[in-house]
Amino acid sequence: MATQQxxxxxxxxxxxxxxxxxxxxxxKNDLEVGQLxxxxxxxxxxxxxxxxxxxxPNVFAYWISISCNHCAEPRCLQNCPxxxxxxxxxxxxxxxxxxxxxxxxxxxxxxxYDAPQYNPAKGTTGKCNLCVDLIEKGREPACxxxxxxxxxxVGPIAELKKQFGGTMQVKSLPDPALTKPNSLxxxxxxxxxxxxxxxxxARR
Amino acid sequence: MLRGELPLLLFTLLVQMxxxxxxxxxxxxxxxxRRGAGAESDLLVRRLLxxxxxxxxxxxxxSLSHLGTPGGAYRAIFNLKTSWLSREILFSxxxxxxxxxxxxxxxKGKSSRVLIWFSLLCGIVxxxxxxxxxxxxxxxxxxxxxxxxxxxxAALMLGVATGALVLLGSLGRGQVSAETFGLLLGDLVAxxxxxxxxxxxxxxxxxxxxxxxPRAAQAxxxxxxxxYGTALGGRLGAGVLGxxxxxxxxxxxxxxxxxxxxxxxxxxxxxxxIVTAEVLARVLFYAAGISISVG
Numbered sequence: 471m472a473t474q475q476x477x478x479x480x481x482x483x484x485x486x487x488x489x490x491x492x493x494x495x496x497x498k499n500d501l502e503v504g505q506l507x508x509x510x511x512x513x514x515x516x517x518x519x520x521x522x523x524x525x526x527p528n529v530f531a532y533w534i535s536i537s538c539n540h541c542a543e544p545r546c547l548q549n550c551p552x553x554x555x556x557x558x559x560x561x562x563x564x565x566x567x568x569x570x571x572x573x574x575x576x577x578x579x580x581x582x583y584d585a586p587q588y589n590p591a592k593g594t595t596g597k598c599n600l601c602v603d604l605i606e607k608g609r610e611p612a613c614x615x616x617x618x619x620x621x622x623x624v625g626p627i628a629e630l631k632k633q634f635g636g637t638m639q640v641k642s643l644p645d646p647a648l649t650k651p652n653s654l655x656x657x658x659x660x661x662x663x664x665x666x667x668x669x670x671x672a673r674r
Numbered sequence: 675m676l677r678g679e680l681p682l683l684l685f686t687l688l689v690q691m692x693x694x695x696x697x698x699x700x701x702x703x704x705x706x707x708r709r710g711a712g713a714e715s716d717l718l719v720r721r722l723l724x725x726x727x728x729x730x731x732x733x734x735x736x737s738l739s740h741l742g743t744p745g746g747a748y749r750a751i752f753n754l755k756t757s758w759l760s761r762e763i764l765f766s767x768x769x770x771x772x773x774x775x776x777x778x779x780x781x782k783g784k785s786s787r788v789l790i791w792f793s794l795l796c797g798i799v800x801x802x803x804x805x806x807x808x809x810x811x812x813x814x815x816x817x818x819x820x821x822x823x824x825x826x827x828a829a830l831m832l833g834v835a836t837g838a839l840v841l842l843g844s845l846g847r848g849q850v851s852a853e854t855f856g857l858l859l860g861d862l863v864a865x866x867x868x869x870x871x872x873x874x875x876x877x878x879x880x881x882x883x884x885x886x887x888p889r890a891a892q893a894x895x896x897x898x899x900x901x902y903g904t905a906l907g908g909r910l911g912a913g914v915l916g917x918x919x920x921x922x923x924x925x926x927x928x929x930x931x932x933x934x935x936x937x938x939x940x941x942x943x944x945x946x947x948i949v950t951a952e953v954l955a956r957v958l959f960y961a962a963g964i965s966i967s968v969g
Contacts, residue, residue: 511968534968544865550757551750551751552760566765570752571743572749572750573742579963582967587913643968
């Protein structure tokens with residue numbers, strides 16, 4: 471158990487889906503084409519009703535900005551054969567040691583959030599490390615600092631919970647019981663997990 | 675998915691084939707002991723090990739080629755405490771090493787029985803670890819009972835195919851008698867038939883589990899019966915053909931109306947059917963690996 475588990479809070483109700491967080495993360499981590507440590511998933515769906523000659527649309531769309539959730543029970547860490555993936559004692563951040571990783575990609579099969587990203591040029595896998603280098607300098611992670619609507623927040627997860635509330639029970643996200651992720655979402659009104667009527671389609 | 679994982683696909687099949695061959699090498703001397711066919715038994719065991727060892731060496735090379743940093747492969751056994759992949763790599767390495775030692779001992783005329791049984795144990799643990807590591811992913815089609823069933827039945831089926839080829843080769847060179855050939859071919863037919871029944875019976879249960887699973891499981895099912903429907907039909911048909919043709923060959927032999935060599939064509943056809951079925955089964959396995967992850 472980390473001394474003070476850090477994590478993200480994302481306010482989906484204000485997220486515009488602009489993907490500035492993705493670009494900032496990509497720039498900070500100097501990622502190759504096709505690799506995203508933070509991505510924005512667009513979810514859309516809906517139906518329509520016919521009243522007389524009128525067709526009334528009832529559609530929705532929302533965005534989920536997601537990265538590694540620095541889970542309490544990270545399956546990537548459990549499955550990693552080399553021990554390259556570790557969870558830091560002081561803040562619970564899950565990191566991949568690039569000098570130990572051998573690029574077997576088993577972590578990419580193990581993460582329900584698609585966080586680990588294989589880099590063929592380096593022959594290793596990387597992922598969000600919560601910009602611990604910036605946090606240690608008293609600065610915010612790249613995605614948090616770049617968000618134009620301040621939808622992403624970082625900090626001790628217990629404090630974020632007090633400040634913003636939030637949940638991981640969000641439509642389109644896997645069951646949090648699987649890995650116990652340390653992120654919080656304030657869901658968009660159409661993303662509140664309940665009795666799902668329409669099956670939404672998701673695209674990155 | 676499929677293109678990127680070809681080395682792993684071949685790795686699993688080769689290790690399973692080697693396990694089947696080593697299993698035969700372990701039990702065959704007991705089967706032939708009563709008949710006083712020690713020389714034939716020795717020869718067949720040697721031939722089976724000659725199939726198993728190169729298959730394992732090739733499998734290990736393929737597993738290395740899958741890594742982004744092959745030079746660090748030794749680090750893959752650093753997390754035996756929690757990682758089934760670590761365990762699989764350790765035991766596949768041991769399996770290869772002990773099978774090589776057994777083949778060497780056999781070649782030198784020394785007793786290799788203990789080594790063969792130890793190799794068999796390593797092979798069983800390897801295939802079990804292999805199945806567990808796929809079950810520990812986030813792909814519902816791999817997280818079911820079907821993964822170990824599929825892997826162990828593949829090992830037995832490929833063992834039957836390897837055994838049939840070894841028997842036929844030895845018969846052609848006059849190194850085993852027609853009686854021994856008929857006896858062991860009958861054993862292979864019986865094994866193949868039982869394994870085929872297990873494979874066929876497990877399919878509807880697997881479909882039931884997937885149909886009750888999350889969306890990714892249902893999407894996998896949709897793929898298996900849609901885009902990969904032909905391959906699924908081919909996999910089941912080739913399996914039935916393989917075992918069926920081998921049964922026909924054995925039946926013709928028991929009627930004593932045909933010479934063993936005349937059933938060679940049927941044995942080759944059977945082996946082709948079995949190998950095709952298991953390759954298609956593994957292709958389908960990887961194709962169905964749809965993740966529950968978002969995006």
